[in-house]
Amino acid sequence: MILTKNKEMICENLNRNADGELCFAGMPLSPLAEKYGTPLYLYDEARVRHNCRTYLSAVREGFGEAARVMYASKAASFKRLYEIINEEGLGVDVVSCGEIYTAKLAGFPLENAYFHSNNKTDADVEFAIKNGVGYFVVDNAEELFAIDEIAKEYGIKQKIMLRITPGIDPHTYAAVATGKVDSKFGSAIETGQAKAITSLALTFENIELCGFHCHVGSQIFDADVYLATSKVMLGFVADMERELGFITKDLDIGGGLGVRYIADQPALDIKATILIVAEEMKKDAERLGIALPRISLEPGRSIVADAGLTLYTVGTVKRIPGYKSYVSVDGGMTDNPRFALYGSPYTILPVFGEIGDDAEICSVVGRCCESGDILQENVPMPTDIARGDLLACLTTGAYHYSMASNYNRIPRPPVVMLNDGDSYLAVKRETIEDIIKLDI
Numbered sequence: 001m002i003l004t005k006n007k008e009m010i011c012e013n014l015n016r017n018a019d020g021e022l023c024f025a026g027m028p029l030s031p032l033a034e035k036y037g038t039p040l041y042l043y044d045e046a047r048v049r050h051n052c053r054t055y056l057s058a059v060r061e062g063f064g065e066a067a068r069v070m071y072a073s074k075a076a077s078f079k080r081l082y083e084i085i086n087e088e089g090l091g092v093d094v095v096s097c098g099e100i101y102t103a104k105l106a107g108f109p110l111e112n113a114y115f116h117s118n119n120k121t122d123a124d125v126e127f128a129i130k131n132g133v134g135y136f137v138v139d140n141a142e143e144l145f146a147i148d149e150i151a152k153e154y155g156i157k158q159k160i161m162l163r164i165t166p167g168i169d170p171h172t173y174a175a176v177a178t179g180k181v182d183s184k185f186g187s188a189i190e191t192g193q194a195k196a197i198t199s200l201a202l203t204f205e206n207i208e209l210c211g212f213h214c215h216v217g218s219q220i221f222d223a224d225v226y227l228a229t230s231k232v233m234l235g236f237v238a239d240m241e242r243e244l245g246f247i248t249k250d251l252d253i254g255g256g257l258g259v260r261y262i263a264d265q266p267a268l269d270i271k272a273t274i275l276i277v278a279e280e281m282k283k284d285a286e287r288l289g290i291a292l293p294r295i296s297l298e299p300g301r302s303i304v305a306d307a308g309l310t311l312y313t314v315g316t317v318k319r320i321p322g323y324k325s326y327v328s329v330d331g332g333m334t335d336n337p338r339f340a341l342y343g344s345p346y347t348i349l350p351v352f353g354e355i356g357d358d359a360e361i362c363s364v365v366g367r368c369c370e371s372g373d374i375l376q377e378n379v380p381m382p383t384d385i386a387r388g389d390l391l392a393c394l395t396t397g398a399y400h401y402s403m404a405s406n407y408n409r410i411p412r413p414p415v416v417m418l419n420d421g422d423s424y425l426a427v428k429r430e431t432i433e434d435i436i437k438l439d440i
């Protein structure tokens, strides 16, 4: 069996050309490695735009023209990406002053931003208000007091949504008594804290409560999770209308749609999933006798993951007789900590070379001084894999660049965008001078 046949081409933007070279966004990979060096983060601009359009058209069809898609920029945050997201008509979810500042420098209209975080300092609150962030997604009572005070100083009424914990376990799809209520985020409906913070939010002069937000998890493939979540949230909206006379204008049902990292995982139909949820929510609202609030979704991973690929160069191949083989590359947990942190599966392919029946099963590892620095285990590799060969790790657009570190004082790779057969730099390669520059 040839493993690198179409089955392994898990993304639509991947193929092998007539010379057998792996191509991404229609571009052969070895000239990119030559031009920019490795390790190298690549982004397929057209794929980011395609994913944005899929979401936007689906939410508009399902929930009406006012519905919004807020890209969760923790998945990947750099100036060029905010520009693209803005051009595509999405808003953003930001979680720190760093993300707000990056978006601002990219010219992103911050009135289209939701500011998250379970612990916004006074400095964060002030920075966001000063820069005109549209909405705070308020996590707790302390934050309400801080926003009210700082909004007063700036003479504004700050729009907010409250983060609510609906108590849905994304793995069982069920509303659970504990578990997901036991979270550092938001106020639980079940404990009465969600209602309490709603009443409290309505008492501030310098705060306008617009509605509610929830996010139950990530890498979710089943629409049932969203059906269960939205049912609980709409029930809460109806309760708040009945009990507090509060009419919810905005309801954000979070992000979390899953992406395909390996052939065994499904390629989720984003549009179909959203339409199923929209139909059910409209029926639920009618049943509850409430108007359906303006809906927003907050996807991160599914906007950028399959638009990303990381290129590495093999440095060493170590075969331990009776044990296994290690292929070491010039990156590792510093540019992709997700296997080390979560045991996440990935597809890693040689840029050249076929994997035949005699494929050698290897661990692909990084170059950090740590045994846990593994990119993936049990990866089939060509038997002649050797120093200088290029490897591509697929589906690396989400939570890679944004989670990269300088562990071992290793500089972070550059980000290069691919578009229409051209490439351009979006983030420069970090240098060791960049790393040392804060040391006194």
Ligand code: LLP
Binding pocket: 072, 075, 093, 116, 215, 217, 218, 219, 254, 255, 256, 257, 298, 299, 300, 301, 302, 338, 398, 399
């Ligand atoms: N909204 C909120 C409030 C979130 O906390 C998140 C993700 C999202 C939206 C976007 O979720 P997505 O569509 O990307 O699944 N570092 C982990 C993922 C952490 C997700 C944190 N919150 C990873 O690498 O898998």
